[in-house]
Structures are given as structure tokens and as C-alpha cells.
Amino acid sequence: GYIHSPEKFPSPEKCCRACRHGEIGENHCENIHFLSSGYDGLTQSIIQHPDPCLIQIPDDVPDEIAVLSELSTVAYTGAKKLKLLDKNEKIAVFGDGPVGYIVAVVLSFTKSIKRHNLYVVGTDDEKLKKFEDFAHTINIRKRAIPSNLRFGNLFECVGGIYSEEAINTIIEVAEPGAWIYLLGVSELFVPMNTRDILEKGLRLIGISRSSRFEYPIILEYMREPEMQRLLKRVIINRFFRIRSAKELTEAFDFAAAHRVWGKIYVRLEIS
Numbered sequence: 623g624y625i626h627s628p629e630k631f632p633s634p635e636k637c638c639r640a641c642r643h644g645e646i647g648e649n650h651c652e653n654i655h656f657l658s659s660g661y662d663g664l665t666q667s668i669i670q671h672p673d674p675c676l677i678q679i680p681d682d683v684p685d686e687i688a689v690l691s692e693l694s695t696v697a698y699t700g701a702k703k704l705k706l707l708d709k710n711e712k713i714a715v716f717g718d719g720p721v722g723y724i725v726a727v728v729l730s731f732t733k734s735i736k737r738h739n740l741y742v743v744g745t746d747d748e749k750l751k752k753f754e755d756f757a758h759t760i761n762i763r764k765r766a767i768p769s770n771l772r773f774g775n776l777f778e779c780v781g782g783i784y785s786e787e788a789i790n791t792i793i794e795v796a797e798p799g800a801w802i803y804l805l806g807v808s809e810l811f812v813p814m815n816t817r818d819i820l821e822k823g824l825r826l827i828g829i830s831r832s833s834r835f836e837y838p839i840i841l842e843y844m845r846e847p848e849m850q851r852l853l854k855r856v857i858i859n860r861f862f863r864i865r866s867a868k869e870l871t872e873a874f875d876f877a878a879a880h881r882v883w884g885k886i887y888v889r890l891e892i893s
């Protein structure tokens with residue numbers, strides 16, 4: 623992210639609420655270009671990019687880990703907002719897909735959340751197995767969340783057609799005054815139980831973009847071999863070497879089909 627028009631907005635403080643450092647984050651600003659979202663991404667012939675947005679990747683962070691920095695910094699944007707009343711508070715992550723996985727890993731590393739305080743709620747045993755060395759897991763299709771288990775911080779990483787079910791379950795198991803971080807993208811309007819949001823005084827926050835300030839922090843964590851080992855799990859075994867636009871389309875179609883759990887690693891080898 624970068625201030626789109628330095629002439630018009632000489633400092634972040636003068637632009638908008640999102641740009642003020644420490645608030646929402648400049649990448650939510652309506653005066654910027656956000657690559658691969660409202661604006662073309664990395665597969666352009668020539669990219670001109672402001673130098674404050676260029677961040678050096680440490681030599682000991684392998685490429686296949688560094689490519690996860692965007693998603694990891696977004697997860698970190700949520701992790702940073704955690705409001706824990708005490709060290710032993712339990713945290714819930716809803717979603718056993720790659721987003722839920724990265725959120726859980728980032729929480730565990732950057733916030734030192736111990737396994738006994740981190741719960742991942744999903745619907746697929748095979749996927750949930752991947753979390754088990756650093757989180758407790760609950761398959762909600764097989765057992766309900768125990769009535770004595772309630773959370774003050776909950777991350778929704780489901781999105782899509784199951785957003786409604788996930789968000790309403792989250793509202794149900796949230797403690798009064800809990801913080802709910804929404805990371806799952808849905809193209810549909812999602813009906814939610816506002817009656818209980820009001821009654822419990824819940825706080826819902828949307829998390830979808832990080833800013834350049836989170837990258838150096840996450841890249842530093844990515845130097846740790848244990849963090850690398852856990853993040854590597856989210857990259858599928860098949861490796862995509864891209865030499866043409868056709869190969870790139872094929873790789874993206876493969877990813878969009880969601881036949882396998884995880885993220886695909888694409889390496890551009892176009893000279």
C-alpha cells in the first residue's frame with residue numbers, strides 16, 4: 623500500500639482514518655491501488671511500485687515460505703488485535719482450510735498461544751489433523767462445542783456458503799463482550815443473529831488486508847525453522863513452474879477447483 627496521491631495527501635494523517643498509522647491500515651484506504659484486488663497484480667510485463675513498499679526477504683527464508691507472507695501478515699493483523707483478559711484465555715479459530723491454518727500458526731507463534739488455549743473448529747478430520755500438533759481440534763459435524771467452552775476472541779476463517787453457519791455458531795459460543803475477527807470472504811449477504819450480537823455486546827472486525835509495516839515482523843518469524851516447518855504444510859506437493867500465460871491459467875484453474883487442501887506454489891520462469 624502507498625498513498626496514491628502524495629500531492630493531494632502529503633501525509634498519511636491527512637488522508638483518511640485508515641491511513642493513520644496504528645488504526646485500520648493504509649491498505650483499506652480508498653485512495654490507493656491494491657495490487658491483485660482493485661488493480662492489476664504481479665503478472666504485468668512492467669510493474670512500477672513505490673520503494674517504501676519493497677521489503678527485503680531474509681536469506682534464510684525460503685521462497686516457498688516467503689510467498690505466504692501476504693496471508694501471514696493478514697493473519698497477523700488479526701492476531702495483533704487480540705484482547706486477552708488473562709494469559710490462559712482460550713481462543714477459537716473457525717475454519718480448517720488454509721486461511722484457518724495460517725491464522726492458527728501465526729497466533730501460535732506471534733502471540734505464543736499454547737496448544738491448550740488454541741481451538742480449531744472444522745468439519746473435516748483429515749484437514750483438522752494438520753492442526754493437531756499445535757491446537758485442539760473440534761469436528762463440529764461430529765460433536766458440538768462443549769457448553770463449558772466459551773471464547774473471548776474468535777477468528778472466522780470459513781467464508782463462502784458456510785459463512786452463515788460459522789458466524790452464527792461463533793455468536794453462540796462467544797462470551798459477552800467477545801471480539802470476533804472476520805477473515806472469510808463471502809460473495810453473498812450473510813444473515814446473522816443480531817439479537818445475540820446486541821445482547822452479548824459483541825464486537826465484529828473485518829480483517830482482509832495487512833500493511834507494509836507487518837511484513838518485516840512476519841518475515842522475522844519466518845526465519846524460525848519450526849515456523850517454516852508448519853507453514854510448509856500449507857503448500858501442496860505439486861509445484862507449478864510457469865513459462866507461459868497458458869501454464870499460469872492452468873495453475874490458477876487447478877487452485878480454483880479446490881481438489882486438494884492447501885495453497886499452490888507457482889514459480890514464474892519467464893525470461
Ligand SMILES: [Zn+2]
Nearest residue numbers: 637638641651
Ligand atoms: Zn487514506
